[in-house]
Amino acid sequence: MDEARNEMRKEDLIFGLDIGASKINLFVGMVDGASVRVLECGDFPLTNADEFDHVVETLKNAAQSIESTVGVDVHDVYVGIAGKHVSSFNYRGLITLPTGEVRSQDIETVKDQASTIPESAGQIIHVFPGEYTLDDQPGIRNPKGLNGRRLGVEVQVVTSRPNAIQNLDKCVKSAGLHTVEFVLEPLAAAYAVLTEDEKELGVALIDIGAGSADVAVFVGESVRYTVSLDLAGNSITSDISKCLQVPISLSKAEEIKKKYGTCKINNLIEDETFPVPGVGDRGDVQCSRKLLARVITARVAEIFKMLSDDLQKHKIDGLINGGIVLTGGCCALEGIDEIAEKVFHKPVRIGLPKFFSGIQEAFRKPSYATGIGLLHYAARKQRENRRNETGKQITVSVKKGLQWIKDLVQTYF
Numbered sequence: 113m114d115e116a117r118n119e120m121r122k123e124d125l126i127f128g129l130d131i132g133a134s135k136i137n138l139f140v141g142m143v144d145g146a147s148v149r150v151l152e153c154g155d156f157p158l159t160n161a162d163e164f165d166h167v168v169e170t171l172k173n174a175a176q177s178i179e180s181t182v183g184v185d186v187h188d189v190y191v192g193i194a195g196k197h198v199s200s201f202n203y204r205g206l207i208t209l210p211t212g213e214v215r216s217q218d219i220e221t222v223k224d225q226a227s228t229i230p231e232s233a234g235q236i237i238h239v240f241p242g243e244y245t246l247d248d249q250p251g252i253r254n255p256k257g258l259n260g261r262r263l264g265v266e267v268q269v270v271t272s273r274p275n276a277i278q279n280l281d282k283c284v285k286s287a288g289l290h291t292v293e294f295v296l297e298p299l300a301a302a303y304a305v306l307t308e309d310e311k312e313l314g315v316a317l318i319d320i321g322a323g324s325a326d327v328a329v330f331v332g333e334s335v336r337y338t339v340s341l342d343l344a345g346n347s348i349t350s351d352i353s354k355c356l357q358v359p360i361s362l363s364k365a366e367e368i369k370k371k372y373g374t375c376k377i378n379n380l381i382e383d384e385t386f387p388v389p390g391v392g393d394r395g396d397v398q399c400s401r402k403l404l405a406r407v408i409t410a411r412v413a414e415i416f417k418m419l420s421d422d423l424q425k426h427k428i429d430g431l432i433n434g435g436i437v438l439t440g441g442c443c444a445l446e447g448i449d450e451i452a453e454k455v456f457h458k459p460v461r462i463g464l465p466k467f468f469s470g471i472q473e474a475f476r477k478p479s480y481a482t483g484i485g486l487l488h489y490a491a492r493k494q495r496e497n498r499r500n501e502t503g504k505q506i507t508v509s510v511k512k513g514l515q516w517i518k519d520l521v522q523t524y525f
């Protein structure tokens with residue numbers, strides 16, 4: 113009995129793994145009806161995200177900390193993926209409808225046709241169908257049951273360079289875990305922070321982490337565009353290390369950014385300063401907080417400008433009527449949303465993971481959006497799998513029922 117209960121609990125557990133450029137977040141949660149219960153997070157800094165052994169060791173530590181604090185085995189994990197090696201492409205599919213009516217299998221066929229991509233495009237992570245066309249009628253969201261001769265669809269295919277996926281998978285395996293699925297990080301973050309009306313209107317989620325700024329544009333449930341820029345928090349830190357009155361190490365610049373950094377230049381008093389240790393054994397040097405804020409703001413504005421230009425270039429800008437939502441650790445910079453508003457000319461808000469059962473206040477941070485979103489994604493997949501299982505069971509019992517009636521008929525009539 114106890115064993116059965118343990119088994120049941122194991123099946124209910126879900127794990128989300130976010131390996132970022134600055135940290136590893138391993139979240140454990142439970143599917144709780146329609147919501148997700150966050151149980152714990154192993155949150156470990158990465159001092160060198162490019163060093164394979166260091167990442168594996170840190171991941172092992174995160175898994176061990178979960179195992180000892182929550183008392184569960186970490187097993188199948190949903191793993192976030194983002195960065196320059198991820199690309200997205202638009203492809204079209206068009207089929208002739210054999211019966212003159214759109215059936216479920218026709219929708220699958222046209223999606224399959226659209227997502228048959230050349231090997232050079234990379235390994236597929238997600239396929240997001242956009243709107244359908246039926247004969248000459250565009251803009252159909254759900255064509256099932258409609259009559260027509262030709263069904264078309266435009267899909268957004270998200271791919272990654274195969275070696276990047278293999279290396280991420282190898283890292284997860286080397287830490288003794290198993291990858292269930294790779295999930296585009298801004299897609300995961302969207303599950304944690306976006307509202308239904310934002311998605312309905314069209315919204316861009318921008319995750320500004322340490323190594324990259326990753327964007328996903330949603331219209332309804334469909335991802336219409338993704339892009340990644342390898343400029344983010346680390347670039348801000350690097351600017352600070354070079355541009356203050358005295359040059360400082362990256363680790364000191366990181367510390368200063370977190371302690372004194374802001375994008376609200378106008379809130380600062382003209383001669384406000386903070387101490388920076390001088391080079392060698394020279395004493396502290398007083399540096400201007402306004403200068404620090406200018407250095408940070410210049411880089412933040414540049415990142416947003418590059419993203420805004422890219423969205424305009426790809427004609428995505430016009431789809432974003434529900435505004436922009438920012439996630440990632442750089443959201444801790446006060447006033448970053450106001451800079452984004454000025455650059456994008458759209459309403460901008462900071463995305464905190466939505467309040468759902470079990471979430472502790474400490475997890476309501478924009479930097480946890482990806483990890484918590486991975487749990488939402490995992491819960492959704494688990495519910496789908498269970499529905500499919502239940503569907504199969506019902507089919508089996510209906511078949512058994514039919515057999516029983518046949519037997520009855522043969523016995524008595």
Ligand SMILES: Nc1ncnc2c1ncn2[C@@H]1O[C@H](COP(=O)(O)OP(=O)(O)OP(=O)(O)O)[C@@H](O)[C@H]1O
Pocket residue numbers: 131132133134135320321322323324325344345346366369370371373439440441442443444445478479
């Ligand atoms: N208080 C703060 N002020 C300014 N920046 C901060 C603050 N706290 C964190 N950051 C910055 O946020 C970044 C880390 O964010 P996050 O945890 O989202 O990144 P990551 O997931 O490790 O990286 P990536 O998503 O690029 O792989 C770092 O550059 C860090 O300096």
Ligand SMILES: [Mg+2]
Pocket residue numbers: 130132133297319321322440482
């Ligand atoms: Mg991240």
